Amino acid sequence: MVVSDSINLLIVIVLIAATAFFVAAEFAMVKIRESKIQQLINEGNASANKAMHVINNLDGYLSACQLGITLTALGLGWIGEPTVAGLVEPLLTSLGLGKQAVGIVSFLIGFSTISFLHVVVGELAPKSLAIQRAEGVALFVSGPLIWFHKIMYPAIWLLNGAANTLIRWVGLRNIGEHQGIHSEEEIRMLLLQSHEGGEINQSELELTSNIFEMNEKIAVDIMIPRTSMVCMFDDLPIEKNFEIIAQEQFARYPVCLEDKDHIIGYIHTKDLLTICLRNEKITSIKQFYREPLFIYEFTPAVEILQQMQKQRKQLAIVLDEYGGTAGVVALEDVLEEIVGEIEDEYDIDDVPPVFELGAGHYSIDARESIIDVQQILNITMETENIHTLGGWFINQYRGKLEKNAEILHEGYRFKVVEIEGNSIFRFEVKAEQTDEVAPIL
Structure with a gap:
C-alpha cells in the first residue's frame, strides 16, 4: 500500500x-x-x-x-x-x-x-x-x-x-496559422507602451510616429506655394539675379522663363560661387541650369523622397492639374516631415510654423498642413480637397478677408493676424475654454 x-x-x-x-x-x-x-x-x-x-x-x-x-x-x-x-x-x-x-x-x-x-x-x-x-x-x-x-x-x-x-x-473563417502581423495602430500602441516602459525615448517615439504620418501627406501638404516661391529669371541681368541670391540666401533657386508657370531649370549657388572663386566672369546663368524634378500636387511625400533619391535631385517643382506651377518642394521639406523643423545659419530670424503663446493659445502659419493642425489642437476639421490651414479658413469664412477676420470652431477661435491682399500668412488660434480642450504638441 x-x-x-x-x-x-x-x-x-x-x-x-x-x-x-x-x-x-x-x-x-x-x-x-x-x-x-x-x-x-x-x-x-x-x-x-x-x-x-x-x-x-x-x-x-x-x-x-x-x-x-x-x-x-x-x-x-x-x-x-x-x-x-x-x-x-x-x-x-x-x-x-x-x-x-x-x-x-x-x-x-x-x-x-x-x-x-x-x-x-x-x-x-x-x-x-x-x-x-x-x-x-x-x-x-x-x-x-x-x-x-x-x-x-x-x-x-x-x-x-x-x-x-x-x-x-457557426459562420466564422478559419484563420489558419497565427500571424505575427500588426496593423499601424497596433504598432503605434506597441511603440507607446515601449516608451512608457523606458525602452525607447521621446525622440525615437516622435520619429516613428512622424514616419507613419508622412505616409498620409502629399506634395501640396509640404510644398512652398507658388506665391511664396523665390525664383531667378532667365531674362533678368546677372546682377539682378545675384541680388536675389544675396537677399534670400537659399542654396537653390528655380529659374523661370517669363513667369513661374514656365520653369526651365534650377541653379545651385555653389556652382556660381565656384566660378567666382576662380575669378572668372559670369555673363549668363544659362550654363548652370540643372534639370528639376517635376511632380504633381497629389504625389505622396514618400514617393517624392524616393524620386529625389533615385534621380539625385534636391528640388522638385509641383504642378497643378492644369500643368501650371503650384509650388516647390525641397529635400529639406520632405525630411522635416520626419525629423521636425531643420534650421540652418540663415534661419535664426525665421518664425517657426507653430509656436505656443500660452495654454491653448497658438500662432500658426497659414501654410501649415491641415492634418498637423488637427493633431496639434485635437479637433476635427473639414479637409476634403483642402490641405492647409489657410485654405480651410477661406473655405469656412463667409466675409471679406482682412486682418482680424475670425471664426469659432470646436472651441477654438481662429483669427487672421498677417495678411497681404488675398494671401493669409498667419493665424492666432486660441481656445475659448482651455479647461475643455487638450492640445497636443
Whole structure:
C-alpha cells in the first residue's frame, strides 16, 4: 500500500511538472520575438533553430500545448485527489472522526491541495516565468515540444480538424496559422507602451510616429506655394539675379522663363560661387541650369523622397492639374516631415510654423498642413480637397478677408493676424475654454 501511494504521489508530481512545462511553452512561444530568435540563429545557437521551427508552425504547437495541459489536468483529477485523500485518511481516522466524516474531509483536503498545486505550481508560476524569461524558456522547451507534437500528431490533427469544422458551422473563417502581423495602430500602441516602459525615448517615439504620418501627406501638404516661391529669371541681368541670391540666401533657386508657370531649370549657388572663386566672369546663368524634378500636387511625400533619391535631385517643382506651377518642394521639406523643423545659419530670424503663446493659445502659419493642425489642437476639421490651414479658413469664412477676420470652431477661435491682399500668412488660434480642450504638441 505504501509503495502504491508513493508511486501515485510521484505520478502527481510528474503531472504537475508536465502541466507547468506546457503552460510555460505556450506563453513563451507567444511572447518571444522572432527577430531575437533569428539573432540567436545567426550566432550559431542550435536550440534557436528548434525554437524558430515552433514559431513558424505556431498554430500546431499551441494545439499541442493545449492538448498537453488538458491531458495532465485530467490525470491530476483522476489520480491526484484520491492520492492526497488516501494519505490524510489515516490521520483523520486517528483523530476519532466517523467514516463518513473522514471521507468528506479527506476529499475536500485532496481536492483543495491538488487544485492549489495545479493552479499555482502548474499554471501561474510557469506563466510568469515564461513571460519574464521568454527567450530562455523558449529555447528550453522547443526540443521536447517538437517530440510531443510528433507523437501526438494524429490526435492534434483530428482535434484541429474538428475545431475548424465547428468554426465553419457557426459562420466564422478559419484563420489558419497565427500571424505575427500588426496593423499601424497596433504598432503605434506597441511603440507607446515601449516608451512608457523606458525602452525607447521621446525622440525615437516622435520619429516613428512622424514616419507613419508622412505616409498620409502629399506634395501640396509640404510644398512652398507658388506665391511664396523665390525664383531667378532667365531674362533678368546677372546682377539682378545675384541680388536675389544675396537677399534670400537659399542654396537653390528655380529659374523661370517669363513667369513661374514656365520653369526651365534650377541653379545651385555653389556652382556660381565656384566660378567666382576662380575669378572668372559670369555673363549668363544659362550654363548652370540643372534639370528639376517635376511632380504633381497629389504625389505622396514618400514617393517624392524616393524620386529625389533615385534621380539625385534636391528640388522638385509641383504642378497643378492644369500643368501650371503650384509650388516647390525641397529635400529639406520632405525630411522635416520626419525629423521636425531643420534650421540652418540663415534661419535664426525665421518664425517657426507653430509656436505656443500660452495654454491653448497658438500662432500658426497659414501654410501649415491641415492634418498637423488637427493633431496639434485635437479637433476635427473639414479637409476634403483642402490641405492647409489657410485654405480651410477661406473655405469656412463667409466675409471679406482682412486682418482680424475670425471664426469659432470646436472651441477654438481662429483669427487672421498677417495678411497681404488675398494671401493669409498667419493665424492666432486660441481656445475659448482651455479647461475643455487638450492640445497636443
